[in-house]
Amino acid sequence: MFGSGSYLQGKRKSGGKSDKRSARAERHEQEQLQPFAGLPLGVSLEKNMELIKRELGESQDIIFRCLQLKDAESTKALIVYVQGMVDDERLNEFILQPLHREDFPGEGELSPKGMLERMKNKQLSTGIVLDISDWKLFFQKLFMGYAIIMLEGSDTALGASVVGGERRGIEEPKTEMAIRGPREGFTESIRVNTSMIRRKIRSPKLWLEQWTIGEISQTPVSIMYVKGLADENVLADLRERLESIRIDGVLESGYIEELISDQKWSPFPTVINIERPDAVAGNLLEGRIVILIDGTPFVLIVPAILNMFFQASEDYYQRFDIATFLRMLRFVSFLIALMMPSVYIAIVGYHQEMIPTQLLLKLAAQREGVPFPAYLEAFIMEFVFEILREAVVRMPSAAGNTISIVGGLVIGQSVVEAGIVSPAVVIVVAFTAISSFVSPAYSLGIAARLLRFLLLLAASTLGFYGIGLVVLLLLLHLSNIRSFGMPYLKPFAPSYFRDMKDTLVRAPMWLMRNRPERLASENKVRQNIVIEPRKEPEQ
Amino acid sequence: MSGGARKPRLRPDSLGVKLALLAVLCGTMSLLGGCWDQRYLDKLGVVMALGIDADPTGKQEFLVTVQVVLPQNVAAESKGGLGGAPVTTFSEAGKTLFEALRKMSSKTSRRLFFSHTQLVVIGESAARKGIYPLVDLIERNPDIRSDISIVCTRGIKAQQLLQMTTQMENIPVNQFREMLDVNQSAYGTNYAVYVKDIIRIRGKGQKQAVLPSIRADGDKLTGRTVDNVSQIPPAEIPVLSTMAVFREGKLVDYLKPKESRGLSWLHDKVKSTVINLACPQADGYLVVEVQEASTGYKIKSDEEGMPVVNAEIRLTGSVQEIMCPDLDVMNEGVLNNIGELAAKAVKDEAEAAIIRLQKKLRTDALGWGKEIYLKAPSIWKRIEDDWPDVFPRVNSTVTCNVKIAGSGTRGESILK
Structure with a gap:
């Protein structure tokens, strides 16, 4: 909760530290691909091949295909590609066959460079063909799935995109199910993902910018936004944050999410991840920015405020009345997931006068002969549930039935029958568990999951008073969080009445005339956090 | 921390x-948690x-x-239940209530x-000694609510009543409480009085307390055993009696059933009840069920400056049982006639209550002092000091209007 302010000051005041930091970053870069930067390709095919083999440790999946050009027999050509990263059919059809079959007149008339130019213009029929003249680009393109064509006597090579290979097809998203709405979810391929977004928003205003992030992994990372809708300040901020990332590898969007978040010490997510193209398109149209990372179906959206975590794309496909009902249901079940065990503990341990007499007697009858105090019971059962939940996520699906039988029957029933835990606690824990799955955003569910234990602790030591204290602290914290300059509790605090149309209620489409207010552009104090790679967390 | 050398330790x-x-x-x-x-x-x-x-021993x-x-x-279905009585009682004597309650810790686990x-x-004996000292603990102690019901017993000790087992409700207290509610909403001879009401009448107006009373019917010895509830009908049951009247917190008498309901009419406590009427032109009876009742007061003053209390009772009801031959309830004139009869019966009951309380018991349990204080404060100021003497001389009128709204799901009588 003190993250933003002191962070900025800390940065400003310690200039010497940041010098040291950039020196370290430079060194880190040099260890990686940088040695090749600016190093030109050689003229000799033989020597080039040798260098590749030496640098790549004779890796077996790098294919060197030597061939003789037709009608130019003295000029040797070499095609290099990585097996599995290229589409074999396209390689064959668009590169190998044209080079093999077609006449290649004019040996001696053209320099090797001229021959490459001719190849590029006349023979290679792939979409992207580019000149490669230094080793850094060479290796980058090689491992992106390009086929690289080199000619004896030329110090440039041609890179032709035949990116392909086996990847998972488009399937229904696994995490954000919907009854009504598109059935497609993002895949691991960034190009497929961007195309899926383009298919939703066919506008020239939909712009894309791309970086390669990860010193070793060289992962393509794109941002997409609708020009004119997205806030330029947020965009500049985001670019700065992305560009300052220095990390070995980006294997999932979680890496980027953690590195660009404003709030490094908050359980609440300030970046939202989404697996549905339709939801992403909706966010783009509201002026948010999308970050796509190659290799994961989860794309990131910034700025993300609390309210967004309660919105499901289906809300907009159903009538507003049922959508509003579901919204409220989600808010309520979030509160239940957060507070129900602690409220139970507070009532049973401190505030017995607050429950109806009949309920009190029932609870008292259940507590009769139970060996543990109520709060310990709740802690145990919550913990058991967390174990069960984690087991179900990680186990092989074949063992699924065993877990549900052991978890549901043995633990749930026997523990009550043996009189070790009172049935009320089992009911509370089960109800809490179900409520926690109502939230459409998994990442917010995690916050509730962790904070539940904090609330339990407060309730078991201080009763409702403790719950009140923690809730107060949480509210303080929430109203302090910003995501890329956007207050986390917007539009509740600060209040934007016009934005309330898409919060607890989902107003009818014909009433939602305005886009959400662009608060960030009015916000003078932005949080330009420079990303610090591999840094020990400050305090 | 690496860069920490240049900045002071504690900013x-x-x-x-x-x-x-x-x-x-x-x-x-x-x-700041306070007492908890x-x-x-x-x-x-x-x-x-x-x-x-x-x-009873007189020592305490x-x-x-x-x-x-x-x-x-x-x-019953929970584990480890011994199948015994759902409640138990502890008794302890003491000079004060709180002392007695704390002394019970030598008996309870x-x-x-x-x-x-x-x-x-409140047992009858304690009620005669005065109830005001008894409610102080309840009002003062933060643990006990003051919106709980208070009753007194008739002919038995409070201890006996609490030791009785009941059949319809597992927990006897629920039986007593629900009995009061049901009676108030269906017949109206008694109405629930809460501890806070007793505390409130200690303010201006010099209103006197009334409490519903409960007696016991049947065999005392079996009454306190589980056997009591395993036979049909139970050997001993609690029965609601009538309202008990207090003067300055001390029990003076119990009303008769007719007077008791009259008091309920005057206090606007009747929700629904039945009024038995003799048939207009023949032998037999018919019943009017009251569905809505409301009572209002108007205070006027006569020539001598004495207050005159006008109670106006308005009822809506319907004919629900006819045991008379040839009563044409489809005729509106007949219904109006029945309404007038019902109004007279209600007025009778109310006047019976007034006569008993005003003329015989001379106790302002009707709350007229309070009505005068609220509606005619100038008169009240003049008579406030000798209200106990003035009250029996206050003139009053009772008017009652009954609207008969129908005759149930049947028209003409099946008696010819």
Whole structure:
């Protein structure tokens, strides 16, 4: 909760530290691909091949295909590609066959460079063909799935995109199910993902910018936004944050999410991840920015405020009345997931006068002969549930039935029958568990999951008073969080009445005339956090 | 930390200082909790009712009885239930109530817990000594609610009533409480009085207290055993009697049933009731069920400046049972006629209550003093000091309007 302010000051005041930091970053870069930067390709095919083999440790999946050009027999050509990263059919059809079959007149008339130019213009029929003249680009393109064509006597090579290979097809998203709405979810391929977004928003205003992030992994990372809708300040901020990332590898969007978040010490997510193209398109149209990372179906959206975590794309496909009902249901079940065990503990341990007499007697009858105090019971059962939940996520699906039988029957029933835990606690824990799955955003569910234990602790030591204290602290914290300059509790605090149309209620489409207010552009104090790679967390 | 050498150890705005401040704040906040403590649910004896009698031995002032729930016996299906009585009682004598209650700790294995107490039973003997001292504890103690019902007994001790087992409700207190509710909403001879009402009448207006009363019917010895509830009908049952009238907090008398309902009419406590009427032109009876009732007061003053109280009772009802031949209830004139008869019957009851309370008991349990205080404060100021003497001489009128809205689901009588 003190993250933003002191962070900025800390940065400003310690200039010497940041010098040291950039020196370290430079060194880190040099260890990686940088040695090749600016190093030109050689003229000799033989020597080039040798260098590749030496640098790549004779890796077996790098294919060197030597061939003789037709009608130019003295000029040797070499095609290099990585097996599995290229589409074999396209390689064959668009590169190998044209080079093999077609006449290649004019040996001696053209320099090797001229021959490459001719190849590029006349023979290679792939979409992207580019000149490669230094080793850094060479290796980058090689491992992106390009086929690289080199000619004896030329110090440039041609890179032709035949990116392909086996990847998972488009399937229904696994995490954000919907009854009504598109059935497609993002895949691991960034190009497929961007195309899926383009298919939703066919506008020239939909712009894309791309970086390669990860010193070793060289992962393509794109941002997409609708020009004119997205806030330029947020965009500049985001670019700065992305560009300052220095990390070995980006294997999932979680890496980027953690590195660009404003709030490094908050359980609440300030970046939202989404697996549905339709939801992403909706966010783009509201002026948010999308970050796509190659290799994961989860794309990131910034700025993300609390309210967004309660919105499901289906809300907009159903009538507003049922959508509003579901919204409220989600808010309520979030509160239940957060507070129900602690409220139970507070009532049973401190505030017995607050429950109806009949309920009190029932609870008292259940507590009769139970060996543990109520709060310990709740802690145990919550913990058991967390174990069960984690087991179900990680186990092989074949063992699924065993877990549900052991978890549901043995633990749930026997523990009550043996009189070790009172049935009320089992009911509370089960109800809490179900409520926690109502939230459409998994990442917010995690916050509730962790904070539940904090609330339990407060309730078991201080009763409702403790719950009140923690809730107060949480509210303080929430109203302090910003995501890329956007207050986390917007539009509740600060209040934007016009934005309330898409919060607890989902107003009818014909009433939602305005886009959400662009608060960030009015916000003078932005949080330009420079990303610090591999840094020990400050305090 | 690597860069820490150049900055001072503790900056006032550093995270560490802020966290420390936060911890101090949280720590001090926890001191503001006030009076409360952790109580284990299974270490509490939930007191459902509090009974107060005058001490029969005469050594102490009071004999206090608590009815405590045994949760394991209430939920029959729960494990470990011994199948015994759902409640038990403890009695203790003492000079004060609180002392007696605390002295009970020498008999109970659990701390007595009063937040769910639902009923205060004042034994007849204690009621005659005065109830005002008894409600002070309930009002003063933060644990006991003051919106709980208070009743007095008739002919038995509070202890006896609380020791009785009941059949319809597992927990006897619920039987007493629900009995009162049902009677109030279906017949109206009694109405529930709450502890807070007793406290409120101590203000301006010099209103006198009335309490519903409960007596016991049947065999005393079997009444307190579980056998009582395993036979049909039970050997002993609690029965609602009539309202008991207090003067300055001391029980003076019980009303007759007719007067008791008359008091309910005048206090606007009747929700629904039945009025028996003799048939207009023949032998037999017919019944009007009252569905809505409301009572209002108007205060005027006569030539001598004395207040005149006008009570106006408005009822809506319908004919629900006809035992007379040839009564044409389809005729509106007949219905109006029945309405007039019903109005007269209600007026009779109200006047009976007024005569008993005003002329015989000379006790302002009608709350007229309060009505005058509220509606004609100038008159009240003049007569306030000798209200007990003025009250029996106050003139009053009762008017009653009954609207008969229908005759049930049948028209003409099947009696020819």
